Amino acid sequence: MTLHFQQLSLLLLLLLPGPQPAPGMESSAFPHLGESLQPPPRACPLRCSCPRADTVDCAGLDLQVFPNNVTRAAQHLSLQNNQLQELPYNELSRLSSLRTLNLHNNLISSEGLPDEAFESLSQLQHIYIAHNKNNLISKVPRGALSHQTQLRELYLQHNQLTDSSLDATTFSKLHRLEYLDLSHNQLTEVPTGLPRTLAVLHLGRNHIQRVTAAQLRGVLGLRYLLLQHNRLGTAGLPAGGLPAGALRPLRGLHTLHLYGNGLDRVPQGLPRRLQVLVLPHNQVAALGARDLAAMRSLEELNLAYNQLASSRVHRRAFRPLRALRSLDLTGNQLTRLPSGLPASLHTLRMQHNQLRALEPELLAGLEQLRELILAHNQLRVGTIEPGTWHELQGLQVLDLSHNELSFVPPDLPVALEELHLQGNRISHVGPEAFLSTPHLRLLFLSANRLHMSSIAPEAFLGLLHLHVVDTTGNPEQVLVRLPHTGLRRPRGGS
Numbered sequence: 001m002t003l004h005f006q007q008l009s010l011l012l013l014l015l016l017p018g019p020q021p022a023p024g025m026e027s028s029a030f031p032h033l034g035e036s037l038q039p040p041p042r043a044c045p046l047r048c049s050c051p052r053a054d055t056v057d058c059a060g061l062d063l064q065v066f067p068n069n070v071t072r073a074a075q076h077l078s079l080q081n082n083q084l085q086e087l088p089y090n091e092l093s094r095l096s097s098l099r100t101l102n103l104h105n106n107l108i109s110s111e112g113l114p115d116e117a118f119e120s121l122s123q124l125q126h127i128y129i130a131h132n133k134n135n136l137i138s139k140v141p142r143g144a145l146s147h148q149t150q151l152r153e154l155y156l157q158h159n160q161l162t163d164s165s166l167d168a169t170t171f172s173k174l175h176r177l178e179y180l181d182l183s184h185n186q187l188t189e190v191p192t193g194l195p196r197t198l199a200v201l202h203l204g205r206n207h208i209q210r211v212t213a214a215q216l217r218g219v220l221g222l223r224y225l226l227l228q229h230n231r232l233g234t235a236g237l238p239a240g241g242l243p244a245g246a247l248r249p250l251r252g253l254h255t256l257h258l259y260g261n262g263l264d265r266v267p268q269g270l271p272r273r274l275q276v277l278v279l280p281h282n283q284v285a286a287l288g289a290r291d292l293a294a295m296r297s298l299e300e301l302n303l304a305y306n307q308l309a310s311s312r313v314h315r316r317a318f319r320p321l322r323a324l325r326s327l328d329l330t331g332n333q334l335t336r337l338p339s340g341l342p343a344s345l346h347t348l349r350m351q352h353n354q355l356r357a358l359e360p361e362l363l364a365g366l367e368q369l370r371e372l373i374l375a376h377n378q379l380r381v382g383t384i385e386p387g388t389w390h391e392l393q394g395l396q397v398l399d400l401s402h403n404e405l406s407f408v409p410p411d412l413p414v415a416l417e418e419l420h421l422q423g424n425r426i427s428h429v430g431p432e433a434f435l436s437t438p439h440l441r442l443l444f445l446s447a448n449r450l451h452m453s454s455i456a457p458e459a460f461l462g463l464l465h466l467h468v469v470d471t472t473g474n475p476e477q478v479l480v481r482l483p484h485t486g487l488r489r490p491r492g493g494s
Contacts, residue, residue, distance in 0.1 A: 045069045058082070059102070066091050073097060080104035080128065086112030093120045100126040108132040122147050139165040146173045153179040157202070161185040168193030182206070183226070190215040197221070204228040204257065210241040213249050222250050226257040233262025233283065245269035258282065266291045266303075273297050280304040280328075286312035293320045300324075304349070305331035315339040329353070330373075337362040344368060351375040351399070357383040364391055371397040375420065379403040389413045400424070401444065408433040415439060422446040422470070431458035441465045447473040454478065 044050035045067035048058040054075040058067050063082040068091070070077065075097050084106040098121050109132070118124065127148075138160045145151075151174050161182065171177065172193055179200045182191070187206040194201070198219045208230040216222070225247070233240040240263050247253065248269045255276040258267070263282040270277070274295055284306040291314075292298070298321050308329065318327070319340040326347040329338070334353040341348070343365045355377035363369075369392055379400065389395070395413040402423035407430070412419070416437045427449040433456075434440055440463050450471060460466060460482060471478040 043069055043071060054097075070095060075123075076100040078102045079106065082106050084108055084112075089116075092118070096120050097123060099123050102126070102128040103132065104128040105131040108134065119147060123150070124148060125150050138162070140170050142167065142169060145171065149173055149175060152176050153181075155181045156185070157181045158184040161187060163187055163189050163191075166191045171195055188231075192218075194219045200224040200226075202226045203230070204259075206230055208232065208241075211246050212243070213246050216247070216250060220249055221252055223252060223254045224257075225250065225253060225255070227261070228257045228259035228278070230261055232258065233264060240264060240267075242267045247271060270295060275323075276300040278302045279306070280331075282306050284308060287314055287317040289314040289316045292317060296320060297323055300326040302326075302328040303332070304328045308332040308334060310335045310338075313338055318342060341366060347371040347373075349373040351377070353377055355379055357385070358388045359385055360387040360390060363388060366392060367394055369395055371395075373397075373399045374403070375399045375401040375423075377403050379405065381405050381407060381409055384409055386411075410436075412437050417465075418442040420444045422448070422473075424448055426450065427454060429455040429459050431456040431461075433459050434463060438462055439465055442468045444470045445474075445478075446470045450474040450478045451476045452478060455480065457481065 045056065045058060046069075047061050048056055048067055050056050050071075053071075054073060056067075056070050056074045056076070057078045059078045060081040063079070063084060066084060066086075066088050067079075070091065072094055074095055077095065077098055077100065080102045081104070084103070085108060087103075087108065101121070101124060108129070118127075140156075140161070145154075154171075154174065154177060162185075170191070170193065171180070172195075174195050175197065177195045177197055179202075180194070180198055181202040183202045183204040183206070185206050187203065188209055190203065190208065190211055192215060194216075196218055199222060201219065201222055201224070204226045205228070208227065209232065211227070211232070232242050240261075242258075242263065244267070246269070247256070247267070248271055250271050251273060253271040253274055255278070256270065256274060257278045259278055260281045263279065263284060265284055266277075266279065266287065268291070272294055275297055277295070277298060277300070280302050281304075284303060285308060287308065292301075301321065301324060309332070313334070317340065318324070318338055319342065321342050322344060324342045324344055327341070327345060328349040330349050331352040334350065335356060337350065337355070337358065339362055341362070345366055346368055348366075348369060348371070351373050352375075355374060356379065358374075358379065372392070372395060380403070389409075389412055392413045394415055396415055397418040398412065398416055399420040400409070401420040405421065405424040405426060407426055407428060408421065410432075412434075414436055417439050419437070419440060419442070422444045423446075425448065426445065429445070429450070434443075443466065451474070455471075455478060460469075460480065463482075466482060469480045469482070471480060
């Protein structure tokens with residue numbers, strides 16, 4: 001085995017059985033009368049602490065050399081936050097009972113690790129070697145992980161691994177591995193030979209250009225696949241590097257992250273049981289009638305910061321998503337709300353678009369909607385049609401901040417608890433402004449055009465739950481009297 005494996009920035013984290021209490025010690029055969037039967041003190045390295053027979057804690061002592069006199073019975077050895085530059089093989093090799101070895105935050109480099117340093121530590125379940133001089137790994141030697149058969153989590157992120165650094169046997173002995181983090185490397189393909197037990201595969205921040213079904217054949221039980229910030233969508237590759245049906249064999253896939261690639265459409269043939277699809281910061285410009293049709297189990301869809309325009313979103317695009325609870329369309333080029341939104345929706349985010357009007361028919365049937373974010377658009381009170389809020393009787397949070405409103409919109413939903421109106425053009429709040437919102441708790445009116453006499457004294461009568469009113473950042477300081485406290489303040493608090 002070469003030294004490369006010893007450089008690995010690993011956090012190998014398993015569920016360990018609780019530590020066993022130290023065994024009792026035999027007392028002297030002829031103790032003096034009245035003498036307490038205490039066990040003799042256990043040997044412990046100088047300046048370290050040994051709270052149990054199986055634990056040696058030498059953390060944070062500025063040690064420059066490996067401590068001597070570590071008991072062979074040690075199962076947990078903590079050496080983090082020291083200045084160790086090397087690990088002597090003769091000391092490591094005799095600690096064959098170790099389950100946890102913490103070397104986090106030292107000065108260990110490849111030169112300070114002997115050949116096959118961990119070979120005799122076959123019981124290791126936790127290895128912490130992060131924040132040393134071992135974040136330049138360019139290869140995992142063949143068989144380097146063959147003895148760590150108990151591993152459940154393996155972290156190899158922030159290195160220089162390439163496709164040739166790994167082969168089909170690299171992870172083949174890790175029959176219990178559930179979490180594999182290969183993010184922040186230089187991979188261009190999904191590694192082959194992945195363990196069947198894998199549930200989480202993190203491949204973000206690599207150079208992956210293409211994903212095929214063959215590469216994922218061995219991980220059919222995968223639940224979370226993270227491919228954010230890769231090169232999927234590179235010009236010239238079929239289907240942008242993610243061909244239709246490439247992920248369909250992953251029938252149990254719960255979450256798929258594709259944030260920050262170059263995809264120009266929603267991938268087709270995704271697993272039918274997928275529940276979370278994260279696609280922000282791509283180049284998706286259109287949604288057809290069938291693009292989302294197969295994902296009837298989808299609960300969260302994030303299409304923020306793409307290039308969607310209202311004219312290219314089909315009126316039935318979202319209708320098949322009958323389980324959808326959260327839809328994020330932030331930062332697109334939409335001029336109106338999408339039609340056919342599913343009745344199951346709880347959260348709708350539409351900030352940083354180009355909305356100029358709200359139409360009641362586009363919000364019809366959304367009785368379960370609890371949060372509606374419409375900040376940073378071009379809405380005016382006159383372009384919010386009468387009846388817009390009528391069916392949103394369950395709405396609790398409404399964000400209309402940073403629009404072009406000149407007064408508080410009328411007939412707001414009765415269940416509303418949090419209302420954001422900051423950054424508008426409001427210069428007057430009349431006595432009837434909040435008659436329809438008796439449950440209001442938080443009100444934000446900062447950065448408007450309010451003056452000392454802009455708010456009618458009766459405006460907050462009946463708002464018994466109101467405890468925050470923010471009026472900062474207006475041309476004049478505006479004092480607000482809360483009826484249940486009698487206090488006057490520019491920024492209310494509980």
